[in-house]
Amino acid sequence: MGEGSGSGVLRLLNGQRIVDALFSAHPTRMSRAGIARATGLSKPTVSALIADMESAGLVRISDESPSSGSIGRPAALYELVPTARHSVVADIGATKILVGVADLFGNLVAERELTTGPDARAALESVTAAASEMLRGIDGGCHAMCVGVPGIYRPDRDRVEQALNLPGFDSLAPGAYLSERFDARIHVENDVNLAALGELTRMGDEPADGDFAAISVGTGIGLGVVVGGDLYRGGTGSAGELGSLLLSPPEPGEAPVTLEDVASAPSIRKRFGRAIEDGHRSGLDASADVPDIFAAAATGDAAAAAVLDEVAAAMALAVSHLCLIADPTRVVFGGGVGANPVFVDAVRDHLSRLVAAPPELAASTLGRQAALVGAVSMSLRFIHESLVPEILGDQQ
Structure with missing residues (x-):
């Protein structure tokens, strides 16, 4: 079977190779010939998939000027669109909460610092209000959300345990609470685990x-x-x-x-x-x-x-x-x-x-930002997993 751009699973696999190449090259832009060399795909396959991604708003032709001195028509340079996907991230601490919105490359485009409040429900209400306000000025809404909590999170029961410095989690299902308010993939994680991911990202x-x-x-x-x-x-x-x-x-x-x-x-x-x-x-x-x-x-x-x-x-x-x-x-x-x-x-x-x-x-x-950086890293993993199936799968 050939590598054609329209053959189901193979189309998604080829699309993923192109997206991975563009992510790896960022912030350098790539021509279609460069993408073909990086992925091992044929130029017609690259051209067809790039056209589909461009029409879906995932890829665009860069404004970057091609190098001078070339003969003939200069090659178009492509890049991923940072605003194609956004994630909401939050770190709930005993006294302070950090909430942010990150773009496709993990850059924070909005951020707030809040007072935690008296209990876990008040904290989640604050996260919801701040995130909703920040998302109003962002096209496309939220595609993934990662929230750090000061305790042990049990995903099978959707419960936070041993959050000794923030009462109220024993009667609260944070994953369900957030899922009811955001149409996105939700992940709840221990805040120190996220801080470890943040340090890994920095390293x-x-x-x-x-x-x-x-x-x-x-x-x-x-x-x-x-x-x-x-x-x-x-x-x-x-x-x-x-x-x-x-x-x-x-x-x-x-x-x-x-x-x-x-x-x-x-x-x-x-x-x-x-x-x-x-x-x-x-x-x-x-x-x-x-x-x-x-x-x-x-x-x-x-x-x-x-x-x-x-x-x-x-x-x-x-x-x-x-x-x-x-x-x-x-x-x-x-x-x-x-x-x-x-x-x-x-x-x-x-x-x-x-x-x-x-x-x-x-x-x-990283200081106070460590868990937030880790939450961005976790959210980007989810976005990268679903990006190509969502974009190319809808076009089959």
Whole structure:
């Protein structure tokens, strides 16, 4: 059977090869001859499929001028239309929500920051209102939607569990809620998992030689693990609940001490206040916030240095366990606590005493945007999967 542009499945496969070539070349434009060389398809097949994609609004002739000095009529250069598809992305945090609209290439064309509100339903209502407002000025509407939530998402039951910092998810089905309001493919995901995808997107091809982990340390502590370029969620979707890791077996009659009890932002503030009460000298007030505590520790403040050492030792112990189980080549720290370079340096120092070949440790450069970048990446995967069947399938 030939490679003709109108033969069902083969037509879709050939169309996908062309779209993949245009995505790979972006932002460089391609001529039909260049597309034929990149895909191995014949020029007539490329011409026929490009014409169909152009009429559907997926591909256009670029305004880019062809190189001078050519003989005869210059070749038309083609590119994908960024506005052909849009996705809505959101990261719901304990206190803030980020909502954005991304184009076909993942560029955010609109973005809002909102206050989370008292509970999960209020948060989803805010996401819906903001997304609907942003989409009013965008042709074509929303084709995919990815929302990060601060808990474990169970897709089989459409429920979010252990969202300790945002009540109300126990009586809410977020996937169904969003599906009723948006005609799009909906995906709900743990926010730290999305942050890990965001870090992967920022790294590009760098992590190809191994797997990596992203640890978010802020109001709570979470872990996202990427194996072979994909998220590892575990058998029940609970992988990554690092904050619940026991630091030592509890004594009889004593409450267990978890990593979150020591290294989360609220715990750090409490420990600093107790350090001052116990007589450690400090130039800070007992109610100082974490960035000030870490900055003071770097200058030798006794109370701040003692707390930083305790917190870093606990995190290094947790990372050493991660190394024994998953052996990541890189661990990226994010969140209000984790992305602080003073914290990362202290963890690195402790980890070097626990692990013979420790992974590279780095502070996230994405900041608050990490989960949103990951949500864009996830949405683009869905759009890329459906793009050619939607465009060319409708024309058969």
